[in-house]
Structures are given as C-alpha cells and as structure tokens.
Amino acid sequence: MIEQRVVAPEYLFNEAEREEQFITGSEAVREAIKRANVDMAISYPITPQSESMHLVGDIYAEGYIKEYFRGENEFAVMSSVAGAAMGGVRVFTATGGPGTLRAFEAFPTWAGARLPVVCAFMTRGINSPLSIQPDTLEMAYMLDTGIIMLHAENSQDLYDMILQAFMIAEKPDVHIPVGVFVDGFFITHTRDRVKIAPPDLKLPPYNPYSAPVPVMDMENPPIRQMRDPFVMKSNFISYAAHASWQQEILAAAERSRRHIAHYLGNLLEAENETAPVMIVASGTAVSQSREAIESARQEGLDVGLVKLKSLRPFPTEELKAMTANAKAVIVPEFNRVGWLAREVRAALEAKVKVVGGPRVFGGMTMPPDLILDEIRRCANE
C-alpha cells in the first residue's frame, strides 16, 4: 500500500494546499478516491460507463485501495457493494443511465440496511430509443430510494462531493448511502480545471462499529435469534416495525442536513436572490444558466440564480427564502420529465410561478439562449 497521512476531513477539504490540474470528470473521481481511504471498490464496465471505475482500478494497482474487482453486471456489483459494506469496509462504485436502472433494486436496500455506501452516478440517457448520451432522467427514479443525493455542477464539485460524501454517509446518526450525481459526458468526458489536495493525504478510516446496525462479521452482538421474524407476519407489530424502520431512514436523511451544511457549506448556493426572476437548477444546467444570466444582465434584466447541491434531503426552507422576492422561477433541466421542476413546485407551494423548462434531452446540449428566452418572457410579464 502507498504511504499516506491521515488528516482531519476539514483539513483535507478546506486547508490543505491545493494544486490545480486540467483533468476530466472521471479523473476527478480517481483523484477523490485516491484521497478517500477507500478499502474496496467494485466495478462494472458497462457501455455507457465512464472511465471512472477503471481509473479507480489503476489506483488500486498503485496501492491506494486494498481490494478491487470487476463484477458481472450492475445488479451484482451493487449487491457485492452491499455485502462489502455489511462486512464493515468503506466501499465505492460508480454507474450511470442504463446501469443505474439495471441495478435499481439494490439502492433502496442499501438505504434500508443503513449502508454508508458512496456511489457516483454519471448520468446518461435511458433506453428506448437506444441512447448513451447525457441526460439526468435516472435521477427522477432515484429520488425516492432513501439515499442522499448530491448533484455536482462541474468536476470540482465532483471531486469535493465524493470526498465529503463519505464523511456524511458514515456519520452514526446518518449512516445511509450517498449518491454523487454528475452529468455524464459534459463532465465525465471533458477536461476542466480542478483544484486538488496533495496525494499523500487521506481521510480518516471508517469505523464499522460506528454503524447503528450490527456489522455482519460475527464479532458483535446481537445476533439474530428471534422466534417471530417480522417478515411475512400479518399483524400490527410487524407493520409497526416496518413502518418505523422506514421512517427512521427518512429521519436519517433529515439528520444529514447539518452534516451536509458543515462539509458543503450549505444545501444550496444563491446569487442575487432578491431578483424578481430566479433560475433554480442543479448539475450542468447551473453552468448554462450562468451564461444565460450574464447575457440577461447585459440586457438590463434583473435575474438571480439558485444552485441546488443537495436534492435529498431537499432544501425546501432555504429555497423558499431564496425565492421570497421572485415573481417567477425558471427550472432548466437535462431530461424530458422535469423532475426538478416538480420538486421545486412542491417546495414553493404555488406561491410563485414556476416555469418548468427549458428542457433538453436525448443528449442535446442546452443553448443558453433557450434559458435567456425564458428570462425575457418572465421579466416582461
């Protein structure tokens, strides 16, 4: 194994001197994992996978990770990841698009089993028609799996959020999975400037006995020995046990808010939040919005921006506050269903007009002009 020095997460995130590198999003994943003190990573090379998991394989060969293997498909990989996490190690994997859906049954069980898995989702289109292009549609499906969802705008976010995700996921009062989502191709396959900490530093190791559930290692009681297993029992106690467990998963996500705020600064970022027209976006749609806002300001239009970083838990109260003065909120998205507009509408409770769009999908890039058109329309109403 390569010698690295364990440092406090806050030091690694905020204080360590950073070097700027010009790297792809997939390489940013590699750099994050290099510093994450990960015990095990499990990969699957689906097309369309990003290069991230084979780059993680490279750093395993270099001695940054103790164990690594290629599984047979995403469902199996997510299952193996569950097994590894139940065995008490820090584990990482990545997937995207069709792979996410192939593996889908596993995600709610990660949350249900209180596993602090960190998974990067390099979002891609979902068949059919056949597509391997960027699209955030899979995030719509993931919203109610019980996992925490962070959405990176760029490679810098991706690098930072992956490292921060481990710390959030492993907090004893949270201890549920964190998905770090990033727009495939736009981020994963393009180079950008990313500031990264020195490679000889790493996060503190995971302590499996900080888990709120028994580690499956036959080294800690209780072991399950009960006369009446709840599963299959049709009685009130069984229903109550299941219902309270589900609520506890939701509560764990709620409790993550303060940890997300601690490590990421906040669940959202806002600029010019007193403006009458606000754009609310996540992922690369934020970057496109920044360009549109720049043009709008040159036209003399007053428009602000909210960048959502955490989608689960959703920053409802913060969003309400940041749009309190707005007469219209525009939600540009990289998918056809408009899941973010639905979320925003639900959060703002019809107190402000929410424009669901513009939307591009199937792999198209979003011309800032489309967003600018919406800004003009809303500003002139």
Place this chain on the structure above:
Amino acid sequence: MSKDFLRISPAFEDVMPAEYRELVASGPYGKGYGISDLGSHKELLEEHPLCAGCGLALSLRLTLSVLPAPEDTVIVGSTGCSALAFPQVALHNIHSLFGNQNAVASGLKRALKLRFPDKHKDVVVVAGDGATADIGLDMVMQSWFRGELITTIMLDNEAYANTGGQESGMSPKGAVLYMAPKGKKFQKVNMPELAREAGCVYVAAVSPANPKRLGKAIKRAILVAREVGPTYVQIFAPCPTNFKFKPQETIKRIKEREKDGTYLMREYISPEAQEYLAAMEGGTKDE
C-alpha cells in the same frame, strides 16, 4: 466471536429472551460440534415457521450443527423458504434480495478478509433452488468463475415452495406444478456438473437421509473454501406441502429417488482440495 461477547448483565438476566439465555448457556461457539451433538443446543429454534416434514428444515438443522466454526460464520441467504428460518439462527445472516446471494457473499467475504486477515471468517451461502439455479444463476456461477472463497449450499426442494409450488429449473422433468400445468418440459438443471465446470473445487450432492454424509460434505465444503476455492453442496430437501406427500415420508421419498436413480448423490474433490483435506482430516481418505 467469542461467547464472552454474549454474556448477559446479571441485572437483565430475567428479562432477556429465553432463546438468548439458552445461547449463552449452551451455544455451540468454539465447541467443534457435529451431528452427534444434535439436541445439546438450539441450532434452530423449535418454533420455526417451516412446514411439518419440511426436508429443508431438517437439512438446515443438520447443516447448522456441523459448521466448523459457527462463532466465525456468516450466512448469506436469499428469498425462499429458508429465509423464513434464518432469524431463528444464532449467526449473523444476511437476506438481501432474491438471487443476489453470491454477489453479496463475494463482497462480504472480501471485506471480512481485509478486516480479519489472520482469521478464517466462513461465508456460507444457503439458498433455495430457485435462487441458486434460476434467478441467481449468473451471480452464482460468476462467483465460481472468480474463485471466490465462499461455500454455496443449495437447499433443493425442486420447486418455488414458498410461493405456492411453482416449477423451478431444479424440478424434475414431467413434474406437474404451478406454471408447469402440463408437466415440466425440460430436465432438472445439472448443478453439480455446472459447479465443477465453473471452478468449484469441492462439489457434493447429499440429503438428510444420510446425516453423516451430509455433515461431512458441509464440513469439507466450508474448510476447502477457506483456502482452496469455491465449493458447492446441493442438499435434496423434498417438500411435502407442494409435492403432496405425507410429512412423515420425507426421508422415504429421498431414498426412493436415490434408489430409482432420479436423484444422484455424489462428491467431487479436486486434487488440490483432496490434498488440503488430507492434511486437515489427518490423512483420512474420501469415503
């Protein structure tokens, strides 16, 4: 895990469940029990939810009674009848999803190897025929291809019994079951042969009609999987409920099938496994 971890604080002795007190008093950890010690402890609680005469319940009891190191054994199960009994077993056990047991076990085994490099942590998959030969077949075989150091035990009741008796890949040809209303059209999947071809270094097909042989196979499979390679044990565990025979006829049923050649008991030991076992068993030969 040493039994020291399980001591009950005297102040709570009277409020602990009877099952837990029994485990602390007479649990099998570190005792090296075998078939002949059945009855000295509760390897499976007596009020388990499996049917009267269930071949699987009997097989599970026998299997649990011969684990070489129950104190360091983690069971990975799957959806099916056996999953209903696992909460009543004094071992850590995982029931993740239907069919993913060998993938879960692969991750678990590697994790435990990382955390306990100087200790054998036996990861034993115990699943039904549907989970092993149908829905989970790719993950079962892929774990064998990869040479994962795990033991896979199939409790073969030749049907999806927990869901009311539907045809499985392990049902005999011609069997009339739900989803095979005109009788099953194809042969029982030859899992022992597949296991051998896929890289299992120890393969056995056994039944509770011969408890000693079953016990020996389980012990061997778990020991060999510690160091040599993946192992597979298939236990014929007929289902009186779905195959409509009397609960007291389970063993008779097994013997009949064995006699007419429609269920072959067998054992395959690779040369490496043979060598390993010879050293472990003090030179005793294969039966």
